[in-house]
Amino acid sequence: MKRFILYSRGRLSAFGYAFRGAYDLLRNHAPSKIHILAFIGMITVSWWLEFPLWKWVAVLLCSGMVLAAEALNTAVEYVVDLVSPDYHVLAGKAKDVAAGAVLFTAVFSGLIAILLIADALWWHHPELLY
Numbered sequence: 387m388k389r390f391i392l393y394s395r396g397r398l399s400a401f402g403y404a405f406r407g408a409y410d411l412l413r414n415h416a417p418s419k420i421h422i423l424a425f426i427g428m429i430t431v432s433w434w435l436e437f438p439l440w441k442w443v444a445v446l447l448c449s450g451m452v453l454a455a456e457a458l459n460t461a462v463e464y465v466v467d468l469v470s471p472d473y474h475v476l477a478g479k480a481k482d483v484a485a486g487a488v489l490f491t492a493v494f495s496g497l498i499a500i501l502l503i504a505d506a507l508w509w510h511h512p513e514l515l516y
C-alpha cells in the first residue's frame with residue numbers, strides 16, 4: 387500500500403511537471419500562441435460548418451500533432467542553448483531540423499483543414515459558396 391501511494395505521488399508530480407512545461411510553452415513562446423489561435427479558429431469553423439464526428443477527430447488530431455511538435459522544438463532549443471551557447475554548425479542544424487518538424491505538421495494540417503472545409507462547403511453547404 388505504501389509503495390502504491392509513493393508510486394501514485396510520483397505519477398502525480400510527473401503530471402505537474404508536464405503541466406508546468408505546457409504552461410511555459412504557451413506563456414513564453416510566441417509561435418505556440420499562433421498555433422492556439424489557429425486551433426480556436428479551426429474549432430469555430432468546424433462548429434459553424436457542422437462537421438461530423440470524423441472531421442472533429444481529424445481536427446483534434448492535427449492540432450495536437452502541431453502543438454506536440456512545437457513543444458519538442460522548444461525542448462530542442464532549450465537543450466541546444468544549454469549545451470552550445472556559442473555558435474556551432476551542428477547546434478544550428480539541430481534547431482533547424484526541429485523547426486522543420488513543426489513546419490511539416492503545420493503544412494500538412496493546413497492542407498487537411500483546406501480539404502475538410504472544401505468538402506463541407508461543396509457537398510453540405512453549397513449555399514455558402516454562391
Ligand SMILES: Nc1ncnc2c1ncn2[C@@H]1O[C@H](COP(=O)(O)OP(=O)(O)OP(=O)(O)O)[C@@H](O)[C@H]1O
Nearest residue numbers: 417463470471472473474475477478479481482485
Ligand atoms: N548555437 C547556435 N549555433 C549555430 N546556429 C544557431 C545557434 N543558435 C541558433 N542558431 C541558428 O539561428 C536560428 C534561430 O535560432 P533561435 O534560437 O533564435 O530559434 P528561433 O527559431 O528563433 O526560436 P523561436 O521558435 O523561439 O522563435 C536557428 O534555427 C539556427 O539556424
